[in-house]
Amino acid sequence: MPEQAVATAVQTTGASRPPAVLMQGIEKRFGAVHANRAVQLRVDSGTVHGIVGENGAGKSTLMSILYGFYEADAGEISIEGVPAKIRGSREAIALGIGMVHQHFMLVDTLSALDNVMLGAEPSWRLAAARAEVRAKLEALMRETGLQVQLDALVHELPVGERQRLEILKALFRGARILILDEPTAVLTPQETEQLFVTLRGLRQRGTTILLITHKLKEIMALCDAVTVMRAGQVVLDTKIADTSIDGLAEAMVGRRVNLGRSGAAAKPGAVLLGAQGLGVVDSLGVARLAEVSLQLRAGEIVGIAGVSGNGQSELLDVLSGLIAPSSGTLTLGGQSFTPQRWLNPRTARALRLAHVPEDRHRRAMVLPFGAWESAVLGHQQQPRYSRWFGWMRQRAMREDTALMMERYDVRPRNPALRSSKFSGGNQQKLVLAREAQFFATEPQVLLVGQPTRGVDIGAIEFIHGRLRAMRDAGGAVLVVSSELDEVLALADRVIVMNAGRISGELPIEQCSEAALGRLMGGAQ
Numbered sequence: 176m177p178e179q180a181v182a183t184a185v186q187t188t189g190a191s192r193p194p195a196v197l198m199q200g201i202e203k204r205f206g207a208v209h210a211n212r213a214v215q216l217r218v219d220s221g222t223v224h225g226i227v228g229e230n231g232a233g234k235s236t237l238m239s240i241l242y243g244f245y246e247a248d249a250g251e252i253s254i255e256g257v258p259a260k261i262r263g264s265r266e267a268i269a270l271g272i273g274m275v276h277q278h279f280m281l282v283d284t285l286s287a288l289d290n291v292m293l294g295a296e297p298s299w300r301l302a303a304a305r306a307e308v309r310a311k312l313e314a315l316m317r318e319t320g321l322q323v324q325l326d327a328l329v330h331e332l333p334v335g336e337r338q339r340l341e342i343l344k345a346l347f348r349g350a351r352i353l354i355l356d357e358p359t360a361v362l363t364p365q366e367t368e369q370l371f372v373t374l375r376g377l378r379q380r381g382t383t384i385l386l387i388t389h390k391l392k393e394i395m396a397l398c399d400a401v402t403v404m405r406a407g408q409v410v411l412d413t414k415i416a417d418t419s420i421d422g423l424a425e426a427m428v429g430r431r432v433n434l435g436r437s438g439a440a441a442k443p444g445a446v447l448l449g450a451q452g453l454g455v456v457d458s459l460g461v462a463r464l465a466e467v468s469l470q471l472r473a474g475e476i477v478g479i480a481g482v483s484g485n486g487q488s489e490l491l492d493v494l495s496g497l498i499a500p501s502s503g504t505l506t507l508g509g510q511s512f513t514p515q516r517w518l519n520p521r522t523a524r525a526l527r528l529a530h531v532p533e534d535r536h537r538r539a540m541v542l543p544f545g546a547w548e549s550a551v552l553g554h555q556q557q558p559r560y561s562r563w564f565g566w567m568r569q570r571a572m573r574e575d576t577a578l579m580m581e582r583y584d585v586r587p588r589n590p591a592l593r594s595s596k597f598s599g600g601n602q603q604k605l606v607l608a609r610e611a612q613f614f615a616t617e618p619q620v621l622l623v624g625q626p627t628r629g630v631d632i633g634a635i636e637f638i639h640g641r642l643r644a645m646r647d648a649g650g651a652v653l654v655v656s657s658e659l660d661e662v663l664a665l666a667d668r669v670i671v672m673n674a675g676r677i678s679g680e681l682p683i684e685q686c687s688e689a690a691l692g693r694l695m696g697g698a699q
């Protein structure tokens with residue numbers, strides 16, 4: 176019987192199908208870093224399989240090997256029961272494997288349709304194939320519910336729609352096995368819900384899904400089985416029914432983790448930052464921020480809750496001096512600022528305001544730089560680092576970076592490694608270490624956007640502890656987070672934003688998910 180017929184016979188008789196993915200004895204080293212050690216992964220066909228682990232545990236490396244982006248140093252892979260050598264993404268695609276990366280691989284200036292066609296068709300066929308591809312995509316959209324405006328340019332699409340396009344593209348190329356790397360990190364709660372509906376639908380159609388995420392709630396809600404990695408190895412492989420959030424957390428970190436509230440209540444003191452009537456109008460004349468007034472006091476953490484895109488990013492940009500508002504005033508360190516003469520990041524630093532931006536790749540570090548350069552970014556003018564005529568004291572920078580890495584448990588502890596080579600969570604720890612180290616000299620104001628996006632739960636516990644310590648040392652901390660759980664765990668009072676305005680403010684004792692949810696939806 177031909178192979179195809181055997182496979183069909185096995186499926187229709189319901190006999191056990193070979194696993195969609197079987198990886199055995201996978202080894203991968205990057206210099207001194209042993210990123211994957213004797214990894215074994217078995218993913219049953221037509222299931223959603225979670226992969227979790229601390230930052231740097233080796234999850235992305237393993238998936239990159241499966242997608243042919245890296246070659247394993249040793250080990251075997253079989254796809255749907257057939258041994259495979261996957262030497263590049265083309266071979267992966269030919270085997271029915273698709274991957275949606277954390278940072279999308281789309282061309283912003285092309286339409287959604289052209290992005291799907293790119294690389295999939297020989298160029299001479301482009302014009303002729305257009306109508307055919309469009310028809311196929313429309314059918315696929317109807318079948319899967321993955322709605323995308325095919326003629327819109329990618330940069331015009333909201334993040335959730337770009338992600339749908341990536342999934343659609345993978346399915347169009349015949350993916351039966353879909354790898355999703357932290358798909359919900361950039362999504363709003365509504366988009367996340369919608370994605371889950373889609374993924375459940377795909378599973379129903381027989382697609383196998385591999386899901387990397389730090390959100391254990393999502394693993395419990397969506398997956399059939401989960402593999403936990405630690406330090407390059409698999410430490411737990413279990414059906415979802417046989418585990419719990421606490422069980423997974425403990426397997427990941429090797430100890431119990433507490434992500435709830437802890438420590439004493441805040442004792443707010445003097446106002447360290449005051450903003451009055453802030454407004455931002457974008458280049459199209461749309462008001463992004465309107466009449467926002469707030470005060471940050473010494474010794475408190477203020478949380479900003481809201482669905483992403485409701486003015487939180489603009490608020491952080493204005494308060495940190497990255498952009499000037501169209502209206503409003505700001506008082507900081509005894510100085511007043513107006514739109515005509517607004518704060519700039521350099522003055523902000525001189526007035527002891529530290530800022531951990533939301534978008535760490537674009538704003539917080541320079542990816543091709545060594546970690547030691549990213550770790551002093553913005554502070555390179557300090558006498559400790561600069562000599563005459565702009566010469567840098569590299570030794571001091573490297574030594575300080577090593578200390579920051581030690582204190583914030585940044586792995587690997589290598590100041591010379593390029594910033595881009597660190598896993599996402601470790602990049603975040605490095606940025607926070609930089610801002611905190613500078614902050615520790617004289618606590619004032621710390622603005623943090625999405626403090627733990629892409630960060631593992633052990634590190635979340637650690638980062639939350641550091642933010643509380645800064646508050647207890649007399650700092651005023653503003654935390655903007657799209658994770659309600661995070662706001663509830665950290666804040667002493669919560670300001671809710673909707674459509675660029677403050678829709679309400681509650682002390683933490685009065686915050687329930689329902690009350691915040693109402694304000695996030697715009698109720699006053």
Ligand SMILES: Nc1ncnc2c1ncn2[C@@H]1O[C@H](COP(=O)(O)OP(=O)(O)OP(=O)(O)O)[C@@H](O)[C@H]1O
Nearest residue numbers: 205210230231232233234235236596597598599600
């Ligand atoms: N191209 C590379 N060169 C050098 N080291 C690398 C490279 N890619 C990954 N690493 C290292 O390999 C280890 C595993 O990284 P990997 O990205 O697989 O972790 P991860 O579990 O996906 O982490 P995160 O949850 O933070 O994304 C880390 O120590 C990382 O710094």
